[in-house]
Amino acid sequence: MPAATMGRVTSTAPAVEVVDLVKRYPKRGSNAVDGVSFAVRRGEVFGLLGPNGAGKTTTVGVLTTRVRATSGRAVVAGADVAADPPAARARLAVVPQRPNLDQSLTARQNLLFHAAYHGVGKGERVRRADDLLERFGLGERADSKVDEVSGGQAQRLMIARALMHDPQVLFLDEPSTGLDPQARLFVWERVRDLRERGTTVLLTTHDMDEAQELCDRVGIVDHGRLLDLDTPAALVARHSDGGTVEVVVTPPEGVDDVAGAVRQALERVDGVRGTDEMPAERPAARVRATVAGDPAALLAPVAEAVASTGAVVTDVRLGRPDLEDVFISLTGRELR
Amino acid sequence: MSSTTSDGLRADEGGAQRRPDGDGARRSVGHLAPALAILRRDLFVTWRELPAFLAQVLLQPVFLLFVFGQVLGSLGFLQEGYAALLFPGIVALTAFLTALQNTALPLVIDFSFSKEIEDRLLAPTPTTAVALEKIVFSSLRALVASAAMFPLGVWILGDIPWRTEALGWVVLFVVLGSLTGAAAGLPLGTLVPPSKINIVFALVLTPLLFTGASQYPWASLDVLRWFQVVTAFNPLTYVSEGLRGSLLPSTPHIPAWVCALALVGFLALFTATGLKGFLRRALD
Numbered sequence: 001m002p003a004a005t006m007g008r009v010t011s012t013a014p015a016v017e018v019v020d021l022v023k024r025y026p027k028r029g030s031n032a033v034d035g036v037s038f039a040v041r042r043g044e045v046f047g048l049l050g051p052n053g054a055g056k057t058t059t060v061g062v063l064t065t066r067v068r069a070t071s072g073r074a075v076v077a078g079a080d081v082a083a084d085p086p087a088a089r090a091r092l093a094v095v096p097q098r099p100n101l102d103q104s105l106t107a108r109q110n111l112l113f114h115a116a117y118h119g120v121g122k123g124e125r126v127r128r129a130d131d132l133l134e135r136f137g138l139g140e141r142a143d144s145k146v147d148e149v150s151g152g153q154a155q156r157l158m159i160a161r162a163l164m165h166d167p168q169v170l171f172l173d174e175p176s177t178g179l180d181p182q183a184r185l186f187v188w189e190r191v192r193d194l195r196e197r198g199t200t201v202l203l204t205t206h207d208m209d210e211a212q213e214l215c216d217r218v219g220i221v222d223h224g225r226l227l228d229l230d231t232p233a234a235l236v237a238r239h240s241d242g243g244t245v246e247v248v249v250t251p252p253e254g255v256d257d258v259a260g261a262v263r264q265a266l267e268r269v270d271g272v273r274g275t276d277e278m279p280a281e282r283p284a285a286r287v288r289a290t291v292a293g294d295p296a297a298l299l300a301p302v303a304e305a306v307a308s309t310g311a312v313v314t315d316v317r318l319g320r321p322d323l324e325d326v327f328i329s330l331t332g333r334e335l336r
Numbered sequence: 337m338s339s340t341t342s343d344g345l346r347a348d349e350g351g352a353q354r355r356p357d358g359d360g361a362r363r364s365v366g367h368l369a370p371a372l373a374i375l376r377r378d379l380f381v382t383w384r385e386l387p388a389f390l391a392q393v394l395l396q397p398v399f400l401l402f403v404f405g406q407v408l409g410s411l412g413f414l415q416e417g418y419a420a421l422l423f424p425g426i427v428a429l430t431a432f433l434t435a436l437q438n439t440a441l442p443l444v445i446d447f448s449f450s451k452e453i454e455d456r457l458l459a460p461t462p463t464t465a466v467a468l469e470k471i472v473f474s475s476l477r478a479l480v481a482s483a484a485m486f487p488l489g490v491w492i493l494g495d496i497p498w499r500t501e502a503l504g505w506v507v508l509f510v511v512l513g514s515l516t517g518a519a520a521g522l523p524l525g526t527l528v529p530p531s532k533i534n535i536v537f538a539l540v541l542t543p544l545l546f547t548g549a550s551q552y553p554w555a556s557l558d559v560l561r562w563f564q565v566v567t568a569f570n571p572l573t574y575v576s577e578g579l580r581g582s583l584l585p586s587t588p589h590i591p592a593w594v595c596a597l598a599l600v601g602f603l604a605l606f607t608a609t610g611l612k613g614f615l616r617r618a619l620d
Contacts, residue, residue, distance in 0.1 A: 066618075066619060085463070086367060086460040086462060089458050092458075093458075098451060100452060100455060101452070102452050105377075105381070113373070113376075117456065118370065119373075
């Protein structure tokens with residue numbers, strides 16, 4: 001069956017491939033997307049992290065056939081988005097930032113008609129709609145008009161709708177912006193489900209927790225450029241100056257300056273770069289050590305050093321570097 | 337209806353085993369099936385709101401027919417036979433303006449506020465097919481509205497001009513009028529910025545309503561030459577004249593073939609500019 005193998009995407013081919021992508025708007029001085037290249041592996045949850053206006057949504061716009069690139073190449077599940085938009089659309093799905101549900105239809109009808117647009121047969125689309133409404137906790141809302149559902153439910157419904165035609169790549173644009181914490185956790189759970197089911201997910205976010213929690217790999221984007229790309233852990237290891245270990249200690253009998261003694265002891269520990277005394281309730285003292293690398297690795301030597309002064313550790317807090325530090329290191333600015 | 341079922345889409349159950357490849361099956365679904373599914377959704381919603389839809393599109397022509405055909409006649413302000421002249425013009429007006437408004441207004445709302453159209457633009461079909469569906473759907477609504485004007489005309493006027501042998505021409509002009517109106521709504525709904533749509537609608541609809549030879553035969557405007565020239569630029573004139581000529585051949589009228597040709601020309605012009613406007617709004 002040559003027809004069936006034609007255009008077949010082998011499992012080693014990337015799910016999304018972007019090469020030297022540029023998007024220039026005539027009225028803007030700088031490029032919205034300025035020479036971005038990356039590839040998303042099949043089954044991966046991939047995040048584009050950056051502030052608003054960094055070019056994330058424009059990049060996703062190109063990949064989802066809604067924005068025409070000025071130059072460069074974008075391929076989704078083997079379909080070139082510029083050369084064959086309908087083929088790309090058949091294989092991808094989009095959950096937009098702003099609700100765009102069909103207001104004239106109920107929740108279930110939104111799912112059913114979406115599947116019909118994608119040529120899913122009648123019996124199959126009814127089965128999928130029932131299944132997805134259940135999975136997304138929308139069973140009771142199935143026959144409600146969509147203007148009656150809450151913001152969190154609308155977001156879930158849009159994800160369910162996107163899954164109705166069984167896309168190979170799912171695009172989530174700022175999936176949890178504007179959601180309350182509970183709704184946000186629900187969305188995160190569903191994204192993890194999708195990874196387990198083997199669906200490739202590309203999400204954009206300006207929320208470093210979201211990127212860190214959900215993504216296998218993260219691309220840091222600013223001013224239309226991709227600054228770095230790797231797993232969250234590797235990015236943090238590469239771009240941050242380590243973390244902190246903070247200890248609260250109770251002094252032994254008769255010692256006045258326990259903080260000074262502890263600081264001296266800590267500064268002799270390998271990997272500690274410096275120490276500061278922090279405010280604390282007397283007679284306890286609080287000392288923060290800045291460390292290179294993973295602070296957890298220094299926990300034992302730090303405890304030992306404190307014990308050598310005769311003081312007793314009553315509380316420990318580790319300050320791990322995160323993607324926020326990575327972003328600051330790469331751009332010199334804070335993400336938010 | 338079951339022809340849209342595709343085996344490729346059913347292939348995978350667990351998810352771990354991806355579909356062998358849906359492409360062969362998906363290609364065979366073709367680009368027409370998604371557009372037809374979109375049309376089916378529009379018809380589904382219209383059918384559910386049928387009474388509201390009919391009230392919305394028929395109120396204006398019914399009142400025009402009632403006041404100008406019946407009331408003024410009863411009061412003795414009109415010449416004998418005016419109601420018969422008016423009727424084909426009102427049918428034309430219903431077809432053309434219903435179609436125009438049914439394309440333009442929803443497009444403005446869709447692109448600017450509700451964004452509902454985004455899900456359609458992501459259907460596996462060319463973007464122009466989504467635009468053409470709008471034209472077809474608005475035309476269907478206009479066809480229903482203009483067909484309803486015939487029984488309503490009998491009810492209001494007691495008697496309407498009718499020639500069964502002209503049925504083919506009547507259908508042709510109602511269809512062409514609906515299509516041209518629907519196509520005219522496409523540039524209007526996509527090229528006009530949302531903040532200006534109110535003013536543009538007011539400035540466009542009222543002149544269209546009164547310069548379209550609906551309320552008078554075009555040939556009789558000889559005495560008002562400048563106005564006759566103005567009306568020649570309104571596509572509605574050719575729908576009115578075509579229908580009037582078919583139903584009342586003895587009234588002086590623009591030849592049917594001229595009307596048909598003019599409408600095809602307008603249809604092509606509006607479709608071309610409308611598709612351009614639609615693509616501009618749909619793609620960034």
